[in-house]
Amino acid sequence: MVLEVAGYTIVDDGLLGMGLVREIVAEILGTSFLVYLGCGGVAGACLANGDGTSAAAKVLYLSLAFGIGIGAVVHMFSDISGGQLNPAVSFGLFFARKLSLIKTLIFSVCQIVGGIVGAGVLKISIPGNLTTEIAGEGVFPGTVSVHEDLSVGQGFLYEFMGTLILVITVLATINGARGQGSNYLQPLSIGLAIFVIHLVVAPFTGSGINPARSLASNMFSKNGIGGDFFIYIFGPLLASLVGGVLYEFFFSPHYNKAHQKLNGQEMDDI
Numbered sequence: 001m002v003l004e005v006a007g008y009t010i011v012d013d014g015l016l017g018m019g020l021v022r023e024i025v026a027e028i029l030g031t032s033f034l035v036y037l038g039c040g041g042v043a044g045a046c047l048a049n050g051d052g053t054s055a056a057a058k059v060l061y062l063s064l065a066f067g068i069g070i071g072a073v074v075h076m077f078s079d080i081s082g083g084q085l086n087p088a089v090s091f092g093l094f095f096a097r098k099l100s101l102i103k104t105l106i107f108s109v110c111q112i113v114g115g116i117v118g119a120g121v122l123k124i125s126i127p128g129n130l131t132t133e134i135a136g137e138g139v140f141p142g143t144v145s146v147h148e149d150l151s152v153g154q155g156f157l158y159e160f161m162g163t164l165i166l167v168i169t170v171l172a173t174i175n176g177a178r179g180q181g182s183n184y185l186q187p188l189s190i191g192l193a194i195f196v197i198h199l200v201v202a203p204f205t206g207s208g209i210n211p212a213r214s215l216a217s218n219m220f221s222k223n224g225i226g227g228d229f230f231i232y233i234f235g236p237l238l239a240s241l242v243g244g245v246l247y248e249f250f251f252s253p254h255y256n257k258a259h260q261k262l263n264g265q266e267m268d269d270i
Contacts, residue, residue: 009100020106023081027107030077031085031114034070035216036122039142041065043126046141055203063198066207071191078186082174086210087111088236092167095244096252098174108212115216123220140220142213144206144232152228155205159235162201162209167243169193175252208232 003011014020045061074083084090087108093099099107123140146155173186194209201207208214214232218224 008094008097011102012100015102020103023103024106024110026077026081027084027110028114028117030073030081030083031111031212032118032121033073033076034085034210035115035118035142035213037069037073038062038066038213039119039140039217040122040125041069043122043141047130059199059202062202063195066198067191067193067195070194071187074190075187081107083187085111085114085212086166086236087212088163088210088240089167089170091237091240092170092244095241096171096248098171111212112215115212116219119216119220139222140217140224142206142217143221143224144208144214144218144229146228146231147204150204152231155228156231156235158201158205159208159231160239162197162207163236163239164243165197166190166193166209167240168247171243171247177252205231209236211236 001011002009002013042062042065044065045058070085073085077083077085082093084093084107090099090104090107090111094101094104119140119142126141146152150158169189170186173189197209198207201209206214211233214229215225218229218232
């Protein structure tokens with residue numbers, strides 16, 4: 001049974017087969033890898049920073065860990081679940097009419113579970129005394145927080161903009177009207193986007209840009225959830241709404257018209 005409202009698919013077929021089970025496992029495993037690699041990179045950067053490494057090198061280190069790590073994980077699971085790994089990406093796909101609401105909700109829950117699993121494995125991997133040396137007393141590596149010199153509104157804007165760039169990048173790379181080459185560039189494009197976003201956003205908010213990742217890291221930190229943490233949920237989700245609607249209703253018609261024109265020209269040549 002398929003249920004649609006105003007062009008948006010609410011419920012679609014294929015909810016009772018092994019295909020969905022594979023997608024669920026892929027999203028749980030993929031998001032756990034994302035958090036383990038990304039927050040593990042933060043741990044490595046902080047540990048290296050203790051040896052006199054500059055703050056700029058630390059940001060570069062963690063940005064590479066998140067960018068290359070996520071690009072690799074997207075490559076692992078893109079043919080199974082799309083390698084979404086992020087509720088903001090899943091909702092962006094829904095708002096762009098590429099994913100049903102029920103699958104969006106299922107994948108978002110899976111991503112949260114996967115993030116918590118990945119953070120838990122990383123926490124077990126690092127001895128308590130070393131965790132304190134890396135991130136401070138009761139702080140988990142990769143915990144997100146707004147810089148003390150920023151207002152909550154400015155932090156919200158950083159999270160919104162970073163996620164908006166990510167969502168539009170994802171929608172652009174899966175746009176079949178751009179040609180088959182975009183399919184092979186998806187992991188690279190997404191990884192590069194996340195790398196650059198972290199270079200810009202991480203010094204100011206920790207660059208959450210993923211509610212599942214932010215929730216996972218802050219759950220294992222003392223006083224990690226509360227205060228301004230809401231920006232790490234609502235900033236990315238607002239970006240998924242804006243990015244999905246903007247790409248579907250403003251940018252996609254350009255490709256649709258170009259595709260129709262190309263098909264018409266090919267028919268004329270025949």
